[in-house]
Amino acid sequence: MTEQPMDVFADKLDRLARLSVDDKAAIRSMPCQLKTLLPGIPLVVERNTPQSCALLLDGLAIRSKYSSDGARQIVAIQLRGDALDLQHLYLEEADHSVEPVTPVLVAEVPRSAVRHVAEGHPNVMKAILIDNLIEASISREWLLNVGRRSARERVAHLICEVATRLSETAIADKHGFHLPMTQDQLGDATGLTPVHVNRMLRNLEAEGSISRMRHQFRIESWSRLTATADFDPAYLHRDQLRAIG
Amino acid sequence: MTEQPMDVFADKLDRLARLSVDDKAAIRSMPCQLKTLLPGIPLVVERNTPQSCALLLDGLAIRSKYSSDGARQIVAIQLRGDALDLQHLYLEEADHSVEPVTPVLVAEVPRSAVRHVAEGHPNVMKAILIDNLIEASISREWLLNVGRRSARERVAHLICEVATRLSETAIADKHGFHLPMTQDQLGDATGLTPVHVNRMLRNLEAEGSISRMRHQFRIESWSRLTATADFDPAYLHRDQLRAIG
DNA sequence: CGGGACTTTGACTTCGTTCAACCATAGTGG
Protein backbone atom coordinates (compact mmCIF):
# COMPACT_ATOMS: atom_id res chain seq x y z
CA MET A 1 0.00 0.00 0.00
CA THR A 2 2.72 2.44 -0.93
CA GLU A 3 0.25 4.13 -3.28
CA GLN A 4 -1.91 6.94 -2.01
CA PRO A 5 -5.43 5.68 -1.28
CA MET A 6 -7.08 8.11 -3.68
CA ASP A 7 -4.77 6.91 -6.43
CA VAL A 8 -6.29 3.49 -5.95
CA PHE A 9 -9.73 5.01 -6.29
CA ALA A 10 -8.76 6.99 -9.38
CA ASP A 11 -7.28 3.88 -10.96
CA LYS A 12 -10.34 1.87 -10.19
CA LEU A 13 -12.69 4.38 -11.80
CA ASP A 14 -10.30 4.89 -14.68
CA ARG A 15 -10.58 1.20 -15.49
CA LEU A 16 -14.35 1.54 -15.66
CA ALA A 17 -14.48 4.69 -17.79
CA ARG A 18 -11.50 6.46 -19.24
CA LEU A 19 -10.74 9.46 -17.05
CA SER A 20 -8.88 12.60 -18.05
CA VAL A 21 -5.88 13.91 -16.15
CA ASP A 22 -8.19 16.50 -14.67
CA ASP A 23 -10.73 13.89 -13.55
CA LYS A 24 -8.05 11.96 -11.79
CA ALA A 25 -6.64 15.06 -10.15
CA ALA A 26 -10.08 15.87 -8.79
CA ILE A 27 -10.37 12.42 -7.30
CA ARG A 28 -6.93 12.64 -5.76
CA SER A 29 -7.81 15.93 -4.18
CA MET A 30 -10.73 14.48 -2.24
CA PRO A 31 -10.20 14.44 1.49
CA CYS A 32 -9.94 10.94 2.81
CA GLN A 33 -9.38 9.23 6.08
CA LEU A 34 -7.78 5.84 6.56
CA LYS A 35 -9.48 3.58 9.04
CA THR A 36 -9.08 0.06 10.26
CA LEU A 37 -12.30 -1.63 11.28
CA LEU A 38 -12.78 -4.96 12.99
CA PRO A 39 -15.51 -7.54 12.43
CA GLY A 40 -18.56 -6.52 14.41
CA ILE A 41 -18.10 -2.84 13.65
CA PRO A 42 -20.29 -2.08 10.65
CA LEU A 43 -19.36 0.45 8.00
CA VAL A 44 -22.92 1.06 6.96
CA VAL A 45 -26.05 0.28 8.92
CA GLU A 46 -29.38 -0.40 7.24
CA ARG A 47 -31.83 2.53 7.65
CA ASN A 48 -29.10 5.01 8.55
CA THR A 49 -28.01 7.80 6.26
CA PRO A 50 -24.41 7.13 5.27
CA GLN A 51 -22.21 10.20 5.43
CA SER A 52 -19.23 8.80 3.63
CA CYS A 53 -18.16 6.43 0.92
CA ALA A 54 -15.44 3.94 1.71
CA LEU A 55 -12.97 2.23 -0.55
CA LEU A 56 -11.86 -1.19 0.60
CA LEU A 57 -8.05 -1.17 0.58
CA ASP A 58 -7.59 -4.46 2.34
CA GLY A 59 -9.64 -7.21 3.88
CA LEU A 60 -13.02 -8.73 3.17
CA ALA A 61 -16.46 -7.21 3.74
CA ILE A 62 -20.05 -8.25 3.17
CA ARG A 63 -23.29 -6.51 2.37
CA SER A 64 -26.22 -7.95 4.25
CA LYS A 65 -29.90 -7.57 4.89
CA TYR A 66 -31.92 -8.95 7.76
CA SER A 67 -35.49 -10.17 7.86
CA SER A 68 -37.58 -9.11 10.84
CA ASP A 69 -37.11 -12.49 12.49
CA GLY A 70 -33.35 -12.03 12.41
CA ALA A 71 -32.38 -14.19 9.46
CA ARG A 72 -29.53 -12.73 7.48
CA GLN A 73 -29.05 -12.72 3.75
CA ILE A 74 -25.65 -11.73 2.48
CA VAL A 75 -26.26 -9.89 -0.79
CA ALA A 76 -22.68 -9.27 -1.89
CA ILE A 77 -19.08 -9.96 -1.03
CA GLN A 78 -16.63 -7.09 -1.29
CA LEU A 79 -13.00 -7.69 -2.05
CA ARG A 80 -9.94 -5.51 -1.97
CA GLY A 81 -10.34 -2.61 -4.37
CA ASP A 82 -14.13 -2.55 -4.20
CA ALA A 83 -16.04 0.63 -3.47
CA LEU A 84 -18.18 0.04 -0.42
CA ASP A 85 -20.81 2.66 -0.57
CA LEU A 86 -21.43 4.05 -3.97
CA GLN A 87 -24.81 2.28 -3.61
CA HIS A 88 -26.10 4.98 -1.35
CA LEU A 89 -24.44 7.99 -2.90
CA TYR A 90 -27.80 9.46 -3.82
CA LEU A 91 -30.15 7.55 -1.54
CA GLU A 92 -31.19 8.96 1.78
CA GLU A 93 -31.54 5.75 3.66
CA ALA A 94 -29.29 2.70 3.49
CA ASP A 95 -31.23 -0.38 2.42
CA HIS A 96 -28.59 -2.81 3.63
CA SER A 97 -25.62 -3.00 5.97
CA VAL A 98 -21.94 -3.36 5.18
CA GLU A 99 -19.65 -5.08 7.65
CA PRO A 100 -16.12 -6.39 7.79
CA VAL A 101 -15.52 -10.14 7.74
CA THR A 102 -11.85 -9.71 8.52
CA PRO A 103 -10.15 -6.61 9.87
CA VAL A 104 -10.42 -4.16 6.99
CA LEU A 105 -8.47 -1.13 5.92
CA VAL A 106 -10.68 1.46 4.29
CA ALA A 107 -10.32 4.96 2.93
CA GLU A 108 -13.35 7.00 3.86
CA VAL A 109 -14.36 9.97 1.75
CA PRO A 110 -17.20 12.32 2.71
CA ARG A 111 -20.22 11.65 0.56
CA SER A 112 -20.46 15.31 -0.34
CA ALA A 113 -16.94 15.26 -1.78
CA VAL A 114 -17.69 12.28 -4.00
CA ARG A 115 -20.94 13.87 -5.14
CA HIS A 116 -19.19 17.11 -5.89
CA VAL A 117 -16.48 15.53 -7.97
CA ALA A 118 -18.98 13.27 -9.75
CA GLU A 119 -21.27 16.15 -10.62
CA GLY A 120 -18.45 18.20 -12.03
CA HIS A 121 -16.82 15.35 -13.92
CA PRO A 122 -19.10 13.38 -16.23
CA ASN A 123 -16.57 10.61 -16.67
CA VAL A 124 -16.42 10.09 -12.94
CA MET A 125 -20.20 9.92 -12.72
CA LYS A 126 -20.16 7.50 -15.61
CA ALA A 127 -17.56 5.31 -13.91
CA ILE A 128 -19.65 5.24 -10.75
CA LEU A 129 -22.67 4.30 -12.83
CA ILE A 130 -20.78 1.47 -14.49
CA ASP A 131 -19.56 0.22 -11.13
CA ASN A 132 -23.16 0.06 -10.00
CA LEU A 133 -24.27 -1.64 -13.19
CA ILE A 134 -21.77 -4.41 -12.63
CA GLU A 135 -22.73 -4.81 -8.97
CA ALA A 136 -26.37 -5.02 -10.03
CA SER A 137 -25.51 -7.70 -12.58
CA ILE A 138 -23.84 -9.70 -9.86
CA SER A 139 -26.86 -9.55 -7.62
CA ARG A 140 -29.06 -10.76 -10.45
CA GLU A 141 -26.78 -13.75 -10.86
CA TRP A 142 -27.00 -14.37 -7.12
CA LEU A 143 -30.76 -14.29 -7.44
CA LEU A 144 -30.57 -17.00 -10.08
CA ASN A 145 -28.15 -18.90 -7.87
CA VAL A 146 -30.29 -18.78 -4.76
CA GLY A 147 -33.63 -19.10 -6.51
CA ARG A 148 -32.97 -21.81 -9.04
CA ARG A 149 -29.87 -23.84 -8.26
CA SER A 150 -29.32 -26.80 -5.95
CA ALA A 151 -27.28 -26.48 -2.79
CA ARG A 152 -24.24 -28.09 -4.41
CA GLU A 153 -24.40 -25.76 -7.38
CA ARG A 154 -24.82 -22.73 -5.15
CA VAL A 155 -21.72 -23.23 -3.10
CA ALA A 156 -19.70 -24.26 -6.13
CA HIS A 157 -20.89 -21.12 -7.90
CA LEU A 158 -19.91 -18.89 -5.02
CA ILE A 159 -16.44 -20.42 -4.97
CA CYS A 160 -16.09 -19.89 -8.70
CA GLU A 161 -17.09 -16.26 -8.41
CA VAL A 162 -14.74 -15.47 -5.58
CA ALA A 163 -11.87 -17.30 -7.27
CA THR A 164 -12.47 -15.40 -10.48
CA ARG A 165 -12.78 -12.01 -8.83
CA LEU A 166 -9.73 -12.58 -6.67
CA SER A 167 -7.65 -13.69 -9.61
CA GLU A 168 -8.23 -10.28 -11.21
CA THR A 169 -6.60 -8.42 -8.40
CA ALA A 170 -3.82 -10.99 -8.42
CA ILE A 171 -4.50 -11.97 -4.83
CA ALA A 172 -5.11 -15.47 -6.04
CA ASP A 173 -4.59 -17.52 -9.08
CA LYS A 174 -7.31 -19.99 -9.82
CA HIS A 175 -5.51 -22.68 -7.90
CA GLY A 176 -5.31 -21.28 -4.44
CA PHE A 177 -6.86 -18.45 -2.49
CA HIS A 178 -7.84 -17.45 0.99
CA LEU A 179 -11.54 -17.02 1.73
CA PRO A 180 -11.91 -16.22 5.41
CA MET A 181 -15.68 -16.67 5.62
CA THR A 182 -17.22 -19.04 8.11
CA GLN A 183 -19.61 -21.69 6.88
CA ASP A 184 -22.31 -19.76 8.63
CA GLN A 185 -21.56 -16.78 6.41
CA LEU A 186 -21.34 -18.95 3.31
CA GLY A 187 -24.79 -20.24 4.22
CA ASP A 188 -26.17 -16.73 4.53
CA ALA A 189 -24.74 -15.91 1.11
CA THR A 190 -26.26 -18.94 -0.57
CA GLY A 191 -29.56 -19.23 1.27
CA LEU A 192 -28.53 -22.44 3.01
CA THR A 193 -27.86 -23.57 6.56
CA PRO A 194 -24.25 -23.79 7.72
CA VAL A 195 -24.66 -27.52 8.28
CA HIS A 196 -25.67 -28.04 4.70
CA VAL A 197 -22.88 -25.81 3.39
CA ASN A 198 -20.49 -28.06 5.24
CA ARG A 199 -21.92 -31.14 3.58
CA MET A 200 -21.69 -29.56 0.15
CA LEU A 201 -18.09 -28.45 0.69
CA ARG A 202 -17.12 -31.96 1.72
CA ASN A 203 -19.00 -33.24 -1.25
CA LEU A 204 -17.05 -30.99 -3.62
CA GLU A 205 -13.86 -32.16 -1.94
CA ALA A 206 -14.88 -35.79 -2.21
CA GLU A 207 -15.41 -35.53 -5.95
CA GLY A 208 -12.04 -33.85 -6.35
CA SER A 209 -13.19 -30.38 -7.41
CA ILE A 210 -11.63 -28.48 -4.55
CA SER A 211 -9.53 -28.97 -1.46
CA ARG A 212 -9.39 -26.91 1.71
CA MET A 213 -7.18 -26.25 4.65
CA ARG A 214 -8.79 -23.96 7.15
CA HIS A 215 -9.93 -21.11 4.96
CA GLN A 216 -7.42 -21.72 2.24
CA PHE A 217 -9.15 -23.03 -0.84
CA ARG A 218 -7.55 -24.78 -3.72
CA ILE A 219 -9.27 -25.52 -7.00
CA GLU A 220 -8.36 -29.07 -7.97
CA SER A 221 -10.37 -29.10 -11.16
CA TRP A 222 -11.59 -25.80 -12.50
CA SER A 223 -13.47 -27.49 -15.33
CA ARG A 224 -15.30 -29.85 -13.05
CA LEU A 225 -16.09 -27.09 -10.58
CA THR A 226 -17.44 -24.69 -13.18
CA ALA A 227 -19.46 -27.53 -14.70
CA THR A 228 -21.14 -28.43 -11.43
CA ALA A 229 -21.60 -24.73 -10.63
CA ASP A 230 -23.07 -23.82 -14.02
CA PHE A 231 -20.61 -20.93 -13.86
CA ASP A 232 -20.25 -18.51 -16.74
CA PRO A 233 -18.26 -15.41 -15.82
CA ALA A 234 -20.00 -13.16 -18.36
CA TYR A 235 -22.13 -11.59 -15.62
CA LEU A 236 -19.01 -10.17 -13.99
CA HIS A 237 -18.50 -8.00 -17.07
CA ARG A 238 -14.75 -8.23 -16.73
CA ASP A 239 -14.32 -7.40 -20.40
CA GLN A 240 -15.64 -4.00 -19.39
CA LEU A 241 -12.53 -3.27 -17.37
CA ARG A 242 -9.56 -1.71 -19.04
CA ALA A 243 -6.30 -3.42 -18.22
CA ILE A 244 -4.42 -2.28 -15.16
CA GLY A 245 -1.63 -0.04 -16.33
CA MET B 1 -51.12 8.50 -23.73
CA THR B 2 -51.79 11.95 -25.15
CA GLU B 3 -48.36 12.99 -23.87
CA GLN B 4 -45.33 12.62 -26.09
CA PRO B 5 -43.32 9.53 -25.10
CA MET B 6 -40.16 11.49 -24.41
CA ASP B 7 -42.09 13.77 -22.08
CA VAL B 8 -42.84 10.70 -20.02
CA PHE B 9 -39.14 9.88 -19.97
CA ALA B 10 -38.20 13.43 -19.04
CA ASP B 11 -40.75 13.46 -16.24
CA LYS B 12 -39.52 10.16 -14.93
CA LEU B 13 -35.92 11.29 -14.75
CA ASP B 14 -36.97 14.65 -13.39
CA ARG B 15 -38.57 12.92 -10.45
CA LEU B 16 -35.29 11.14 -9.73
CA ALA B 17 -33.01 14.18 -10.00
CA ARG B 18 -34.15 17.68 -10.64
CA LEU B 19 -33.58 18.48 -14.30
CA SER B 20 -33.17 21.89 -15.87
CA VAL B 21 -35.28 23.09 -18.77
CA ASP B 22 -32.31 22.41 -20.97
CA ASP B 23 -31.90 18.86 -19.67
CA LYS B 24 -35.54 18.13 -20.41
CA ALA B 25 -35.31 19.67 -23.85
CA ALA B 26 -32.38 17.42 -24.65
CA ILE B 27 -34.35 14.38 -23.61
CA ARG B 28 -37.33 15.45 -25.65
CA SER B 29 -35.16 15.87 -28.69
CA MET B 30 -34.01 12.25 -28.63
CA PRO B 31 -35.28 10.23 -31.56
CA CYS B 32 -37.67 7.56 -30.47
CA GLN B 33 -39.76 4.89 -32.02
CA LEU B 34 -43.01 3.53 -30.65
CA LYS B 35 -43.39 -0.22 -30.78
CA THR B 36 -45.90 -2.75 -29.63
CA LEU B 37 -44.46 -6.11 -28.68
CA LEU B 38 -46.24 -9.30 -27.84
CA PRO B 39 -45.33 -11.92 -25.24
CA GLY B 40 -42.71 -14.23 -26.69
CA ILE B 41 -40.91 -11.42 -28.51
CA PRO B 42 -38.09 -10.33 -26.22
CA LEU B 43 -36.90 -6.74 -25.97
CA VAL B 44 -33.46 -7.72 -24.78
CA VAL B 45 -31.78 -11.08 -25.13
CA GLU B 46 -29.08 -12.25 -22.73
CA ARG B 47 -25.60 -12.16 -24.33
CA ASN B 48 -26.64 -9.81 -27.10
CA THR B 49 -25.51 -6.22 -27.32
CA PRO B 50 -28.57 -4.02 -26.92
CA GLN B 51 -28.70 -1.16 -29.41
CA SER B 52 -31.50 0.77 -27.80
CA CYS B 53 -33.09 1.66 -24.51
CA ALA B 54 -36.81 1.24 -24.17
CA LEU B 55 -39.27 3.00 -21.93
CA LEU B 56 -42.29 0.95 -20.94
CA LEU B 57 -45.34 3.05 -21.75
CA ASP B 58 -47.89 0.36 -21.17
CA GLY B 59 -48.06 -3.28 -20.21
CA LEU B 60 -46.01 -5.56 -18.00
CA ALA B 61 -42.51 -6.92 -18.64
CA ILE B 62 -40.06 -9.13 -16.79
CA ARG B 63 -36.30 -9.39 -16.56
CA SER B 64 -35.13 -12.96 -16.46
CA LYS B 65 -32.08 -15.16 -16.42
CA TYR B 66 -31.81 -18.82 -17.31
CA SER B 67 -29.61 -21.51 -15.88
CA SER B 68 -27.99 -23.90 -18.33
CA ASP B 69 -30.56 -26.58 -17.60
CA GLY B 70 -33.31 -24.21 -18.63
CA ALA B 71 -34.65 -23.09 -15.26
CA ARG B 72 -35.75 -19.48 -15.28
CA GLN B 73 -35.33 -16.92 -12.55
CA ILE B 74 -37.28 -13.71 -12.94
CA VAL B 75 -35.09 -11.01 -11.46
CA ALA B 76 -37.41 -8.02 -11.77
CA ILE B 77 -40.88 -6.98 -12.78
CA GLN B 78 -41.23 -3.85 -14.86
CA LEU B 79 -44.35 -1.74 -14.71
CA ARG B 80 -45.66 1.13 -16.76
CA GLY B 81 -43.23 4.02 -16.60
CA ASP B 82 -40.15 1.89 -15.96
CA ALA B 83 -37.04 2.21 -18.08
CA LEU B 84 -36.28 -1.17 -19.56
CA ASP B 85 -32.68 -1.02 -20.49
CA LEU B 86 -30.69 1.52 -18.64
CA GLN B 87 -28.99 -1.55 -17.11
CA HIS B 88 -26.96 -2.10 -20.21
CA LEU B 89 -26.33 1.48 -21.25
CA TYR B 90 -22.61 1.03 -20.71
CA LEU B 91 -22.24 -2.73 -20.77
CA GLU B 92 -21.34 -4.54 -23.94
CA GLU B 93 -23.23 -7.73 -23.33
CA ALA B 94 -26.67 -8.13 -21.79
CA ASP B 95 -26.54 -10.28 -18.67
CA HIS B 96 -30.28 -10.96 -18.67
CA SER B 97 -33.28 -10.88 -20.96
CA VAL B 98 -36.29 -8.60 -20.92
CA GLU B 99 -39.61 -9.85 -22.23
CA PRO B 100 -43.22 -8.75 -22.28
CA VAL B 101 -45.74 -10.53 -20.07
CA THR B 102 -48.63 -8.75 -21.72
CA PRO B 103 -48.59 -6.89 -25.01
CA VAL B 104 -46.44 -3.87 -24.27
CA LEU B 105 -46.13 -0.44 -25.73
CA VAL B 106 -42.56 0.84 -25.60
CA ALA B 107 -40.67 3.87 -26.80
CA GLU B 108 -37.28 2.82 -28.12
CA VAL B 109 -34.39 5.25 -28.14
CA PRO B 110 -31.02 4.45 -29.71
CA ARG B 111 -28.48 3.75 -27.01
CA SER B 112 -26.09 6.25 -28.52
CA ALA B 113 -28.67 9.02 -28.14
CA VAL B 114 -29.21 8.28 -24.47
CA ARG B 115 -25.47 8.12 -23.89
CA HIS B 116 -24.95 11.38 -25.70
CA VAL B 117 -27.57 13.23 -23.69
CA ALA B 118 -26.39 11.68 -20.43
CA GLU B 119 -22.78 12.61 -21.06
CA GLY B 120 -23.65 16.18 -21.85
CA HIS B 121 -26.11 16.60 -18.99
CA PRO B 122 -24.85 15.65 -15.54
CA ASN B 123 -28.32 15.71 -14.04
CA VAL B 124 -29.52 13.22 -16.60
CA MET B 125 -26.60 10.92 -15.86
CA LYS B 126 -27.33 11.33 -12.18
CA ALA B 127 -31.00 10.46 -12.67
CA ILE B 128 -30.03 7.35 -14.60
CA LEU B 129 -27.65 6.42 -11.80
CA ILE B 130 -30.37 6.86 -9.20
CA ASP B 131 -32.76 4.77 -11.25
CA ASN B 132 -30.18 2.02 -11.25
CA LEU B 133 -29.52 2.40 -7.53
CA ILE B 134 -33.18 1.84 -6.79
CA GLU B 135 -33.39 -1.14 -9.12
CA ALA B 136 -30.36 -2.61 -7.40
CA SER B 137 -31.96 -2.10 -4.01
CA ILE B 138 -35.00 -4.00 -5.20
CA SER B 139 -32.92 -6.93 -6.34
CA ARG B 140 -31.21 -7.07 -2.97
CA GLU B 141 -34.60 -7.28 -1.31
CA TRP B 142 -35.56 -10.06 -3.72
CA LEU B 143 -32.40 -11.88 -2.73
CA LEU B 144 -33.48 -11.69 0.90
CA ASN B 145 -36.94 -12.81 -0.12
CA VAL B 146 -35.81 -15.82 -2.11
CA GLY B 147 -32.91 -16.74 0.14
CA ARG B 148 -34.40 -16.38 3.58
CA ARG B 149 -38.15 -16.32 3.58
CA SER B 150 -40.73 -19.13 3.53
CA ALA B 151 -42.88 -19.77 0.49
CA ARG B 152 -45.87 -18.02 2.06
CA GLU B 153 -43.84 -14.96 2.90
CA ARG B 154 -42.31 -14.85 -0.57
CA VAL B 155 -45.54 -14.70 -2.46
CA ALA B 156 -47.09 -12.32 0.04
CA HIS B 157 -44.04 -10.09 -0.30
CA LEU B 158 -44.23 -10.05 -4.07
CA ILE B 159 -47.88 -9.07 -3.91
CA CYS B 160 -47.08 -6.27 -1.47
CA GLU B 161 -44.34 -4.95 -3.72
CA VAL B 162 -46.43 -4.94 -6.86
CA ALA B 163 -49.39 -3.38 -5.05
CA THR B 164 -47.16 -0.65 -3.67
CA ARG B 165 -45.42 0.09 -6.93
CA LEU B 166 -48.67 0.11 -8.88
CA SER B 167 -50.33 2.43 -6.41
CA GLU B 168 -47.67 5.03 -7.16
CA THR B 169 -48.59 5.24 -10.79
CA ALA B 170 -52.24 5.29 -9.80
CA ILE B 171 -53.00 2.16 -11.76
CA ALA B 172 -54.14 0.59 -8.55
CA ASP B 173 -55.02 1.56 -5.08
CA LYS B 174 -53.98 -0.88 -2.44
CA HIS B 175 -57.32 -2.61 -2.64
CA GLY B 176 -57.50 -3.80 -6.18
CA PHE B 177 -55.11 -4.24 -9.05
CA HIS B 178 -54.50 -6.34 -12.09
CA LEU B 179 -51.44 -8.59 -12.12
CA PRO B 180 -51.48 -10.59 -15.33
CA MET B 181 -48.71 -13.02 -14.42
CA THR B 182 -49.29 -16.75 -14.53
CA GLN B 183 -48.55 -18.79 -11.44
CA ASP B 184 -45.69 -20.25 -13.37
CA GLN B 185 -44.18 -16.77 -13.68
CA LEU B 186 -44.89 -15.99 -10.04
CA GLY B 187 -42.99 -19.17 -9.19
CA ASP B 188 -40.03 -18.12 -11.29
CA ALA B 189 -39.99 -14.77 -9.51
CA THR B 190 -40.06 -16.30 -6.04
CA GLY B 191 -37.95 -19.40 -6.56
CA LEU B 192 -40.90 -21.73 -6.13
CA THR B 193 -42.83 -24.19 -8.27
CA PRO B 194 -46.11 -23.04 -9.78
CA VAL B 195 -47.94 -25.72 -7.82
CA HIS B 196 -46.67 -24.36 -4.56
CA VAL B 197 -47.41 -20.78 -5.55
CA ASN B 198 -50.97 -21.88 -6.09
CA ARG B 199 -51.16 -23.39 -2.62
CA MET B 200 -49.73 -20.26 -1.04
CA LEU B 201 -52.15 -18.00 -2.90
CA ARG B 202 -55.08 -20.11 -1.75
CA ASN B 203 -53.62 -20.04 1.71
CA LEU B 204 -53.46 -16.24 1.69
CA GLU B 205 -57.03 -16.18 0.46
CA ALA B 206 -58.15 -18.63 3.12
CA GLU B 207 -56.78 -16.48 5.90
CA GLY B 208 -58.50 -13.45 4.44
CA SER B 209 -55.45 -11.44 3.36
CA ILE B 210 -56.28 -11.28 -0.31
CA SER B 211 -58.91 -12.33 -2.80
CA ARG B 212 -58.58 -13.01 -6.50
CA MET B 213 -60.66 -13.23 -9.61
CA ARG B 214 -58.67 -14.28 -12.62
CA HIS B 215 -55.70 -11.99 -12.45
CA GLN B 216 -57.45 -9.29 -10.54
CA PHE B 217 -56.11 -9.10 -7.02
CA ARG B 218 -57.74 -7.43 -4.09
CA ILE B 219 -56.06 -6.80 -0.78
CA GLU B 220 -58.52 -7.72 1.94
CA SER B 221 -56.22 -6.86 4.83
CA TRP B 222 -53.14 -4.82 4.08
CA SER B 223 -51.92 -5.07 7.66
CA ARG B 224 -52.22 -8.83 7.77
CA LEU B 225 -50.62 -9.21 4.37
CA THR B 226 -47.64 -6.99 5.16
CA ALA B 227 -47.23 -8.77 8.49
CA THR B 228 -47.06 -12.21 6.92
CA ALA B 229 -44.85 -10.84 4.14
CA ASP B 230 -42.43 -9.05 6.47
CA PHE B 231 -42.88 -6.16 4.04
CA ASP B 232 -41.23 -2.82 4.68
CA PRO B 233 -41.35 -0.54 1.64
CA ALA B 234 -38.17 1.36 2.56
CA TYR B 235 -36.17 -0.59 -0.03
CA LEU B 236 -38.28 0.91 -2.81
CA HIS B 237 -36.85 4.33 -1.92
CA ARG B 238 -40.10 6.01 -2.86
CA ASP B 239 -39.20 8.98 -0.65
CA GLN B 240 -36.49 9.58 -3.23
CA LEU B 241 -39.05 10.45 -5.88
CA ARG B 242 -40.26 13.97 -6.17
CA ALA B 243 -44.01 14.24 -6.46
CA ILE B 244 -45.59 14.04 -9.89
CA GLY B 245 -46.54 17.53 -10.92
C1' DC C 1 -4.14 -25.71 28.93
C1' DG C 2 -8.78 -24.16 29.04
C1' DG C 3 -12.55 -21.98 26.68
C1' DG C 4 -14.97 -20.34 22.79
C1' DA C 5 -15.86 -20.30 18.06
C1' DC C 6 -16.13 -23.06 14.17
C1' DT C 7 -16.53 -27.59 11.78
C1' DT C 8 -18.10 -32.22 11.20
C1' DT C 9 -21.27 -36.05 11.53
C1' DG C 10 -25.55 -38.57 12.30
C1' DA C 11 -30.60 -39.18 12.98
C1' DC C 12 -34.82 -37.30 12.25
C1' DT C 13 -38.22 -33.92 10.41
C1' DT C 14 -40.26 -30.80 7.26
C1' DC C 15 -41.15 -27.80 3.59
C1' DG C 16 -41.51 -27.61 -0.89
C1' DT C 17 -41.21 -30.58 -5.14
C1' DT C 18 -42.81 -33.98 -8.28
C1' DC C 19 -46.09 -36.46 -10.58
C1' DA C 20 -50.48 -36.98 -12.04
C1' DA C 21 -55.13 -36.22 -12.55
C1' DC C 22 -58.87 -33.11 -13.01
C1' DC C 23 -61.19 -28.58 -13.69
C1' DA C 24 -62.14 -23.90 -15.72
C1' DT C 25 -61.92 -20.63 -19.13
C1' DA C 26 -61.24 -18.66 -23.50
C1' DG C 27 -60.42 -18.96 -28.21
C1' DT C 28 -61.21 -21.50 -32.74
C1' DG C 29 -63.13 -23.52 -36.55
C1' DG C 30 -66.78 -26.38 -38.37
Added chain:
DNA sequence: CCACTATGGTTGAACGAAGTCAAAGTCCCG
Protein backbone atom coordinates in the same frame (compact mmCIF):
# COMPACT_ATOMS: atom_id res chain seq x y z
C1' DC D 1 -73.73 -22.12 -31.76
C1' DC D 2 -71.29 -25.74 -30.06
C1' DA D 3 -67.64 -29.32 -29.87
C1' DC D 4 -62.52 -29.13 -29.60
C1' DT D 5 -58.26 -27.69 -27.98
C1' DA D 6 -54.93 -25.20 -25.41
C1' DT D 7 -53.46 -22.91 -21.57
C1' DG D 8 -53.54 -22.17 -16.96
C1' DG D 9 -55.37 -23.27 -12.25
C1' DT D 10 -56.44 -26.66 -8.46
C1' DT D 11 -55.90 -30.69 -5.69
C1' DG D 12 -53.94 -34.97 -3.70
C1' DA D 13 -50.35 -38.41 -2.67
C1' DA D 14 -45.65 -39.68 -2.44
C1' DC D 15 -40.99 -38.23 -2.44
C1' DG D 16 -36.71 -35.97 -1.50
C1' DA D 17 -33.53 -32.07 -0.66
C1' DA D 18 -32.40 -29.31 2.77
C1' DG D 19 -33.41 -28.05 7.60
C1' DT D 20 -33.21 -29.05 12.58
C1' DC D 21 -31.33 -30.85 16.57
C1' DA D 22 -27.76 -32.66 19.04
C1' DA D 23 -23.31 -34.42 20.04
C1' DA D 24 -18.41 -34.73 19.02
C1' DG D 25 -14.33 -33.07 17.18
C1' DT D 26 -10.88 -29.37 15.94
C1' DC D 27 -8.50 -25.32 16.06
C1' DC D 28 -7.06 -21.04 17.73
C1' DC D 29 -6.16 -17.64 21.15
C1' DG D 30 -5.42 -15.89 25.46
